[in-house]
Amino acid sequence: MRIRPSLALPVLLLLAASRVGAQQTVPERTNYQRTSSTAEVGAFLDSLQARGAPITVGTMGRTAEGRPIYLVIASEPRVTSPREAHRSGKLVVYVQANIHAGEVEGKEAVQQLLRELMGVHHDLLSKLVILVAPDYNADGNDAFGPVAVNRPEQDGPPMVGVRPDGLKLDLNRDYLKAEGPETRASLAHVYDTWDPAVMMDLHTTDGTLHGYLLTYSPGLNPNGPPGPTAFTQDTLLPAVRAAMQSKYHEPVFPYGNVRNVQHPQAWTTYSPLAWYGTNYVGLRGRIAVLSEAYSHADFRTRIKVTHDFVLEVLEYAAAHADHIRELERKADRVTTLEGRGDLARPDLAVDFKAASRGVEPVVLDRDHHFDTLQLPIYDRFVASRTVKLPGGYFLPPAEGGMADLLRLHGIQVRRLVKAWSGSAQVLKIDSLGAAANEFQGHHLLTVRGTWDTARVTQPAGAYYVSTAQPLGRLVFELLEPEGYGLARWNFFDRLLGSERGALAGLVYGSSRVRTFPLWRVEHDPQVPMRVVRRQLR
Numbered sequence: 001m002r003i004r005p006s007l008a009l010p011v012l013l014l015l016a017a018s019r020v021g022a023q024q025t026v027p028e029r030t031n032y033q034r035t036s037s038t039a040e041v042g043a044f045l046d047s048l049q050a051r052g053a054p055i056t057v058g059t060m061g062r063t064a065e066g067r068p069i070y071l072v073i074a075s076e077p078r079v080t081s082p083r084e085a086h087r088s089g090k091l092v093v094y095v096q097a098n099i100h101a102g103e104v105e106g107k108e109a110v111q112q113l114l115r116e117l118m119g120v121h122h123d124l125l126s127k128l129v130i131l132v133a134p135d136y137n138a139d140g141n142d143a144f145g146p147v148a149v150n151r152p153e154q155d156g157p158p159m160v161g162v163r164p165d166g167l168k169l170d171l172n173r174d175y176l177k178a179e180g181p182e183t184r185a186s187l188a189h190v191y192d193t194w195d196p197a198v199m200m201d202l203h204t205t206d207g208t209l210h211g212y213l214l215t216y217s218p219g220l221n222p223n224g225p226p227g228p229t230a231f232t233q234d235t236l237l238p239a240v241r242a243a244m245q246s247k248y249h250e251p252v253f254p255y256g257n258v259r260n261v262q263h264p265q266a267w268t269t270y271s272p273l274a275w276y277g278t279n280y281v282g283l284r285g286r287i288a289v290l291s292e293a294y295s296h297a298d299f300r301t302r303i304k305v306t307h308d309f310v311l312e313v314l315e316y317a318a319a320h321a322d323h324i325r326e327l328e329r330k331a332d333r334v335t336t337l338e339g340r341g342d343l344a345r346p347d348l349a350v351d352f353k354a355a356s357r358g359v360e361p362v363v364l365d366r367d368h369h370f371d372t373l374q375l376p377i378y379d380r381f382v383a384s385r386t387v388k389l390p391g392g393y394f395l396p397p398a399e400g401g402m403a404d405l406l407r408l409h410g411i412q413v414r415r416l417v418k419a420w421s422g423s424a425q426v427l428k429i430d431s432l433g434a435a436a437n438e439f440q441g442h443h444l445l446t447v448r449g450t451w452d453t454a455r456v457t458q459p460a461g462a463y464y465v466s467t468a469q470p471l472g473r474l475v476f477e478l479l480e481p482e483g484y485g486l487a488r489w490n491f492f493d494r495l496l497g498s499e500r501g502a503l504a505g506l507v508y509g510s511s512r513v514r515t516f517p518l519w520r521v522e523h524d525p526q527v528p529m530r531v532v533r534r535q536l537r
């Protein structure tokens with residue numbers, strides 16, 4: 001993270017201005033007709049800092065088009081590094097806005113909240129260090145166009161940015177493969193360094209007509225350590241929902257959609273895949289909260305409800321900081337023991353199906369009329385096909401690129417100093433199928449096979465990734481060939497005898513390779529290994 005210097009002269013000018021009144025955000029001073037550009041976000045943050053707000057304005061990196069990806073540290077007394085935050089004993093919370101840059105109210109709500117940390121909400125900083133990325137997808141933000149084109153189901157403001165980043169990536173599908181500079185910056189300079197205990201990702205819904213100003217979700221991937229996500233789903237979010245109703249009269253509900261609003265069968269959430277930010281954070285064993293303001297509510301209302309929701313989650317995290325820290329330490333410890341085989345190895349999902357928490361009243365907007373219907377609430381996922389968590393995985397010696405990517409995620413990777421021979425699990429390929437259609441520049445690969453035990457030899461230089469570490473379940477999600485990790489994103493295509501993407505439409509038969517080029521083992525190999533250092537980028 002880089003800290004932005006404040007210049008003395010602007011500080012003096014702004015100190016003078018501050019006596020006139022509080023700095024306003026762009027929507028506040030344009031009667032909610034405009035949302036801020038990246039430059040205006042930067043100017044607002046600088047003005048807060050200059051007026052003595054308890055914030056440090058920095059960047060986590062730069063976008064493809066060279067814009068700053070702002071990262072604000074709000075703290076009192078001031079901390080400027082993960083080490084200082086750790087020493088303070090406070091809980092680190094990360095709030096991210098504008099990953100889909102047409103969905104703009106999160107960006108405005110967090111600017112207001114940062115201003116309020118100088119005043120009414122200053123107390124939060126006695127328990128929390130709050131990191132804020134107000135404008136995560138800055139390139140998308142500044143590609144302004146008419147809301148009717150960029151966000152057709154959204155009620156203003158008139159001009160908004162676009163969903164993808166400067167590389168045309170949907171950043172909320174990028175968390176495992178990490179191709180976007182924004183993803184890489186946040187992995188290196190937020191998740192692996194600050195290790196936030198709570199993460200919030202702020203969005204706007206895509207159009208289902210319902211009766212809630214905001215819908216929310218915990219991480220949905222059932223392969224994460226169960227403790228933090230169950231706490232989020234069953235304790236934190238219901239408490240926040242009740243507070244939203246009693247304090248602000250703002251109805252909120254678990255995120256969902258219906259297929260046909262006239263004949264609804266079920267209220268169903270979105271995907272459990274770890275490509276999505278909040279699902280990814282849940283897999284890391286941390287609390288994740290997705291916020292989706294209602295696209296049919298006007299801009300001012302969406303800013304307010306997002307502001308109130310973020311504030312309530314922060315209040316809850318502050319009030320329960322010790323409990324949250326203990327839950328997450330336990331998740332880290334249990335995951336490590338499972339990977340080592342000292343606790344029963346869990347059966348983890350390589351495919352998923354939606355599960356219901358039961359039938360509840362759901363308010364839908366049908367022909368401008370609120371109807372309450374009793375519907376099954378599908379707000380979570382369970383495994384529909386499982387594979388047992390192994391002790392670890394071997395990668396071939398030439399796969400330094402994949403090793404670097406694992407390191408970027410904060411995963412410990414080791415390299416064999418000497419050759420190793422022993423018993424391993426080898427996946428005999430039954431079928432390989434690549435999607436005909438392109439998705440995010442890829443033809444997603446589906447691998448199906450049968451695990452078999454074989455005696456194998458790994459040469460010196462082979463990479464070994466143990467699941468006996470706090471991110472052991474993330475290791476599974478990235479490397480298990482039949483799941484939705486790196487194999488799915490074509491990282492193994494070359495090793496399977498094809499150039500990246502060229503397996504499109506392929507049905508197994510033409511591949512020369514009969515076993516998958518990654519081996520599982522029950523226990524860490526007894527051979528000298530050295531830890532691979534992280535490539536800083």
Ligand SMILES: [Zn+2]
Pocket residue numbers: 100103203204
């Ligand atoms: Zn979104």
